[in-house]
Amino acid sequence: MDAVLEARGITKRFPGTVALDAVDFTLARGEVHALLGENGAGKSTLIKCLTGAYARDGGTVLLDGRPVAPRSTADAQALGIGTVYQEVNLLPNLTVAENLMLGREPRRLGLTDRRGAGREAARLLADYDLDIDVTRPLDAYSVAVQQIVAIARAVSLSDKVLILDEPTASLDAAEVERLFGILRRLRGRGLAIVFISHFLDQVYAIADRLTVLRNGRNVGGGPAAGVDRLALVNMMLGHDLAQAETGHRARAPDDGPPAAQFRDFGRSGRVEPFDLTIRKGEIVGLAGLLGSGRTEMAEAIFGIDGSDSGTAEVGGTARRLDSPRAAIRAGMGFCPEDRKTDGIVADLGVRENMMLALQARRGWTRPVARREQDRMVADYIRRLDIRTPHAEKRVGELSGGNQQKVILARWLLMNPGFLILDEPTRGIDVGAHAEIIRVIEELCDRGMSLLVISSELDELAAYSDRVIVMRDRRQVAELAGAAVSTGAIVAAIAAAPQQRTAP
Amino acid sequence: MNARLLPFVVTCGIFVLAYGLAWLQFPAILSTRVIGNLLTDNAYLGIVAVGMTVVILSGGIDLSVGAVIAFSGVFIGVMLRDTGLHPYAVFVLLLLITTLFGLAMGAVIHLLEMPPFIVTLAGMFMARGAAYVLSIDSIPIRHPAIEAIQSAYWLMPGKGRLTLIAGLMLLTVAAVTLLIHRSPFGTRVMAVGGDARTARLLGVDVGRTTVAVYGLSGFCAGLAGVVFAVYTSAGYSLATVGTELDAIAAVVIGGTLLTGGSGFVPGTLVGVLIMGLIQTYIVFDGTLSSWWTKIVIGMLLFGFVALQKGLVQLRSRKGGGRRRARRQSAQGRAAA
Numbered sequence: 001m002d003a004v005l006e007a008r009g010i011t012k013r014f015p016g017t018v019a020l021d022a023v024d025f026t027l028a029r030g031e032v033h034a035l036l037g038e039n040g041a042g043k044s045t046l047i048k049c050l051t052g053a054y055a056r057d058g059g060t061v062l063l064d065g066r067p068v069a070p071r072s073t074a075d076a077q078a079l080g081i082g083t084v085y086q087e088v089n090l091l092p093n094l095t096v097a098e099n100l101m102l103g104r105e106p107r108r109l110g111l112t113d114r115r116g117a118g119r120e121a122a123r124l125l126a127d128y129d130l131d132i133d134v135t136r137p138l139d140a141y142s143v144a145v146q147q148i149v150a151i152a153r154a155v156s157l158s159d160k161v162l163i164l165d166e167p168t169a170s171l172d173a174a175e176v177e178r179l180f181g182i183l184r185r186l187r188g189r190g191l192a193i194v195f196i197s198h199f200l201d202q203v204y205a206i207a208d209r210l211t212v213l214r215n216g217r218n219v220g221g222g223p224a225a226g227v228d229r230l231a232l233v234n235m236m237l238g239h240d241l242a243q244a245e246t247g248h249r250a251r252a253p254d255d256g257p258p259a260a261q262f263r264d265f266g267r268s269g270r271v272e273p274f275d276l277t278i279r280k281g282e283i284v285g286l287a288g289l290l291g292s293g294r295t296e297m298a299e300a301i302f303g304i305d306g307s308d309s310g311t312a313e314v315g316g317t318a319r320r321l322d323s324p325r326a327a328i329r330a331g332m333g334f335c336p337e338d339r340k341t342d343g344i345v346a347d348l349g350v351r352e353n354m355m356l357a358l359q360a361r362r363g364w365t366r367p368v369a370r371r372e373q374d375r376m377v378a379d380y381i382r383r384l385d386i387r388t389p390h391a392e393k394r395v396g397e398l399s400g401g402n403q404q405k406v407i408l409a410r411w412l413l414m415n416p417g418f419l420i421l422d423e424p425t426r427g428i429d430v431g432a433h434a435e436i437i438r439v440i441e442e443l444c445d446r447g448m449s450l451l452v453i454s455s456e457l458d459e460l461a462a463y464s465d466r467v468i469v470m471r472d473r474r475q476v477a478e479l480a481g482a483a484v485s486t487g488a489i490v491a492a493i494a495a496a497p498q499q500r501t502a503p
Numbered sequence: 504m505n506a507r508l509l510p511f512v513v514t515c516g517i518f519v520l521a522y523g524l525a526w527l528q529f530p531a532i533l534s535t536r537v538i539g540n541l542l543t544d545n546a547y548l549g550i551v552a553v554g555m556t557v558v559i560l561s562g563g564i565d566l567s568v569g570a571v572i573a574f575s576g577v578f579i580g581v582m583l584r585d586t587g588l589h590p591y592a593v594f595v596l597l598l599l600i601t602t603l604f605g606l607a608m609g610a611v612i613h614l615l616e617m618p619p620f621i622v623t624l625a626g627m628f629m630a631r632g633a634a635y636v637l638s639i640d641s642i643p644i645r646h647p648a649i650e651a652i653q654s655a656y657w658l659m660p661g662k663g664r665l666t667l668i669a670g671l672m673l674l675t676v677a678a679v680t681l682l683i684h685r686s687p688f689g690t691r692v693m694a695v696g697g698d699a700r701t702a703r704l705l706g707v708d709v710g711r712t713t714v715a716v717y718g719l720s721g722f723c724a725g726l727a728g729v730v731f732a733v734y735t736s737a738g739y740s741l742a743t744v745g746t747e748l749d750a751i752a753a754v755v756i757g758g759t760l761l762t763g764g765s766g767f768v769p770g771t772l773v774g775v776l777i778m779g780l781i782q783t784y785i786v787f788d789g790t791l792s793s794w795w796t797k798i799v800i801g802m803l804l805f806g807f808v809a810l811q812k813g814l815v816q817l818r819s820r821k822g823g824g825r826r827r828a829r830r831q832s833a834q835g836r837a838a839a
Contacts, residue, residue, distance in 0.1 A: 074706050089704050093697035093764040098690050103706045105687045112687050 002029045004064060004192045005050070005081070005161055011058035012045050012216075019045040021216045022059065027161065032183055032193045034207035034224065038236055038290055038455065042216040043196055047163055051076040051083050063160065080160030084150045086169050092139035092146075097121035099138050100153050124156050125149070128182055144175035148182065155186065162186065163194040168202055169291065172269065180206050198291030199472055200229060200494075214238050233494035236289070237457070257316065259449035260332075260418045262301065264310035271296040272474035273309050278418065278449045283440065285464030286453040287489045293473035294453045295337055298420045301451070302334040303327040315417055328361060333411030337422035337453070339400070343407045346396030350388050351377045353395045353406050358413045380409035384439060401432025408439065419443070422453045437463055457486045469493055510758030510811060511770040517803070518777050525780065529787045535663025537783060539656075542669035545779040547572065547731040547743075549672040549772055552750040552757075553679045554723025556771045559754050560683065561716045562696040562763030563619035567608065567626035568724040569746035571601050573739065574634040575728020580642030580738030590648045598725045604630070605721020609714035623717075627747070634740035641739040644732055652733050668730045673772075675726065679719075680768040692716060696763030752804050753778060760811055777803065 005027040012020040020042050027033050037043050048054040050061060052070030061068055063079060070076035073083065090099045097118050106116035121134040128148050138146055147167055154162055164183075168176045183193055183206060197203055203210060204224060211221035212235040220235050221227070227235075259280045266273030271293045278284050286294045300307045303321040312321050314330040321327050324334070336342035345353055354377050359368055368376075377391045384405040388398060395406055404424060411419055424440070425433045433456075441463055444450055454460045460467060467484050469477040469492040477492035479485075526533045542549075551568045558565045575597055582593045608626045612619050655667040683689035691712045694702040703709050732738055751761075757774030759766025781799050785791045 073704060077706075089701050091694050091697040091701055091705070091764075094690065094693055098693075099705075102690060102694060105690065107687065111681060111685045112690065114685070 003027065004029045006062040007050065007059065009059035010046065010049055010056055012049055012054060013057050019216050023218045025211055027192045027194060029192055030187050030190045031208040032187055032195050032206050034203040034210040035194055035196045036203065036210060036236055037213035041213040043213055047165060051081055077158050080158045082154030082158030083163040084154050084167060086166035090138055090146060090150050094138060095135050096132060096138055096149055097134040099149060100124055124152050128152055144171050151182065161192050165196045168197055168199060176202060198289050201472055212236055229494040230491065233490055237490065259315065261313040262310060265300065265307055265312060266309045267300045267305055267307050270305055271300055274475045278451060280449055281444055281447045282465045283444050283450045283452060283463055285460040285467040286451060286470065287457060287460055287467055288470035289493060292470040294470050295422055296473065297470065298422055298451065298453055302332060302420060331417040333414060333416040333419040335407050335411065335421045335424060339403055339407065344395045344403050347394060349392040350395055350406055351391040354380060354409045354413060357410050361414065376413060380412065384409055385435065404436060418449045420451045423455065424452065425454065425456055425459065457489050461486045461489060508767065509814060511767045513810065514756060514758050514770050514773045518773050521777065521780055525784045532787060535659040535661035539659060539663035539665055541776060541779045541783060542672065543666045545775050546668040546672040547727040547734060548749060549775045550675050550723050550730060551727035551746065552753040552771045552775055553675055553768060554720035555750040556754045556759055556766065556768050557679060557683060557692060557716055558720045559759055559761060560696045560763055560766050561692045561713065562699065563716065564623060565717065565720045566623040566747050567630055568720065568750060569743045570627045570630035571724035572728040572731050572743040572746060574630045575601065575725055576732040576738030576742055577634040577637045577642065577740050579732045580644050581637050583644060583646055584642060590646050594729050597729065598722060601725030602718050602722040606714055606718035609717030613710045613713045639740060641737050644736050644738055649733055668733055671730060676769060676772045683768050693764055752800055756803050756807050
């Protein structure tokens with residue numbers, strides 16, 4: 001194999017953790033190499049070590065057989081390693097030509113030779129079948145076009161290695177195909193391409209070889225044709241099929257009225273239209289790899305990004321869920337995935353955080369009496385067993401599990417009929433895990449309906465009545481009753497896709 | 504049409520419309536004499552506003568310029584009174600001082616990662632204080648060379664006078680327009696104003712650009728100070744209080760986005776002229792209080808901020824911007 005980039009024993013430590021533990025990674029000339037792994041597996045750390053954004057703590061990187069140690073992305077660029085990040089790293093307020101030529105503008109009499117720059121930019125784009133007006137601002141074009149412009153810039157500056165970090169995250173099927181056409185052509189020219197994606201279909205469509213990282217280690221890989229989907233998903237999730245299944249919560253199927261019903265509900269570019277019915281007192285689990293559309297589905301339901309197709313019915317009446325306010329009015333609640341940025345207000349106390357949603361619904365002209373507040377807050381601190389010295393303690397100073405419980409309490413105060421929990425147990429310690437799960441089961445016994453998103457498949461399988469599996473932004477399987485098991489979920493995530501509709 | 508030029512086109516439209524209305528009432532207002540006076544009376548504001556445009560395009564703000572103009576007048580007055588230096592030598596010395604002052608503020612903003620608002624506010628107090636230290640009284644500025652500048656003009660058709668200082672202002676606008684919209688440096692300024700983090704990733708030297716931008720603004724403020732001193736024949740430490748705000752208003756009315764990265768330098772000139780036109784109209788009318796100028800400018804400013812907000816929203820909706828903005832802000836937090 002003609003290796004262009006060879007990383008050996010790359011180690012990177014952060015205070016308290018080892019982000020990369022002696023990772024080997026080899027990249028051959030003229031190949032597309034997929035780099036896979038769940039959140040926190042070390043993919044972006046590895047990329048940042050290769051491109052000089054981080055200084056590595058150990059290991060060697062050979063480029064064309066010579067050891068290199070880039071100290072900045074510009075350094076790496078000069079060596080021939082170009083990177084395009086998921087969020088297009090160009091300047092939307094500049095023209096396409098300015099973006100392409102920034103830093104190397106042709107000059108005449110000290111001024112920019114705009115015609116020369118335009119010609120040069122058009123020449124750079126000619127290889128990409130992109131017939132656009134380079135004198136227009138970049139934001140006049142779609143994200144897909146911006147992505148291709150970013151790739152054109154990276155390739156024109158660095159001609160050995162191209163690293164693409166989730167390039168397809170915001171593209172539709174046709175745009176992905178167009179991008180792949182370009183990648184194949186670049187591969188044909190001998191460029192080595194690193195492709196990071198969560199979309200397994202895309203990985204199999206384009207990658208020649210793959211490498212899987214988990215918890216900072218290289219856990220396997222090889223030619224893409226030699227690794228089947230099930231093995232790949234197992235490698236990524238670190239789930240051993242032989243492992244004993246945790247017991248599934250036995251409950252009689254409930255024939256009660258639906259608490260919420262969604263038909264053809266979706267948001268283009270975010271999540272494909274789906275049907276979903278949740279009965280009273282039912283826990284529906286939502287499983288899938290990162291980027292499979294789980295969170296997007298929850299956000300569409302709660303009106304965060306709005307939906308553009310289908311109908312919603314909550315509590316028996318049709319609703320327009322076009323904003324979180326509308327969703328809250330319909331009796332819904334949502335505990336977001338990123339507690340720190342979307343959930344708690346760290347500088348406010350426990351009481352103030354808990355009262356937020358209720359007070360918002362009542363409006364500021366009808367404040368909840370302080371005595372009433374204290375009573376409710378004390379009640380929930382006791383019921384959810386929130387460990388806080390007093391109700392006025394800053395929430396930012398509590399542990400993750402207790403923060404999560406405060407947010408839960410915030411919604412429970414509203415007495416919602418339907419609650420969405422996005423990764424309720426992420427980032428909290430094992431003891432708190434069990435408590436959160438106990439609370440979830442208790443809520444459901446009280447007749448609340450829950451939609452729970454979780455990457456902890458064992459937990460999800462344990463408490464869910466039904467599990468919906470997402471892949472590539474669409475619902476691909478639904479498991480109910482006895483069929484709910486960790487193994488079945490993994491198999492559904494890994495299953496080969498049905499006939500793809502769009503080329 | 505390019506949506507980015509829309510605010511500029513609107514500004515020009517408002518200017519032509521306002522001039523037309525004033526002309527219907529006072530036909531004499533449409534003459535090169537009035538236009539010549541308009542340019543001369545606002546020459547110092549035009550120069551300082553152009554410097555402010557560059558700062559705002561880069562995503563910053565410079566509150567020190569009004570105080571720097573006052574300092575310049577006092578400095579010129581004191582130097583001419585107490586030393587035997589020729590005015591031209593004093594001008595060069597002054598421009599050197601104000602440029603260095605701007606560069607220093609830029610360096611502090613970049614190196615200490617301090618908000619430009621606070622740094623230049625401190626600069627404002629320092630410059631105003633320095634003016635007071637030099638002299639509390641108004642100092643007359645008299646010198647044959649300065650009188651020569653004052654009386655230098657080009658007679659336009661229609662007997663209007665394009666004075667030297669008005670010409671200097673137009674020249675500054677033209678030079679900075681070329682610098683910002685036609686030179687690699689201008690592209691860097693726009694890049695930094697658009698998104699400093701991305702600009703750095705694309706290889707822009709953000710620090711050098713920032714320092715240069717404030718240096719340029721300091722130079723423009725010094726030049727405006729020279730023009731103002733020549734125009735008023737005096738140096739007074741209480742002069743041009745609040746001129747930095749007039750300049751910011753002219754920049755915004757001229758169609759430059761206050762958050763940086765988008766705008767058009769000649770628009771600022773039109774913004775200055777609109778403000779001058781209102782003043783001229785009030786003089787023609789003779790019964791209105793001159794403070795109406797401020798009220799009209801306030802309303803215009805309001806209208807323009809609303810227009811820009813609308814345009815920005817239109818653009819981000821097209822680009823599927825919300826999620827992106829959210830992610831970017833999250834990244835910003837992570838970077839910080």
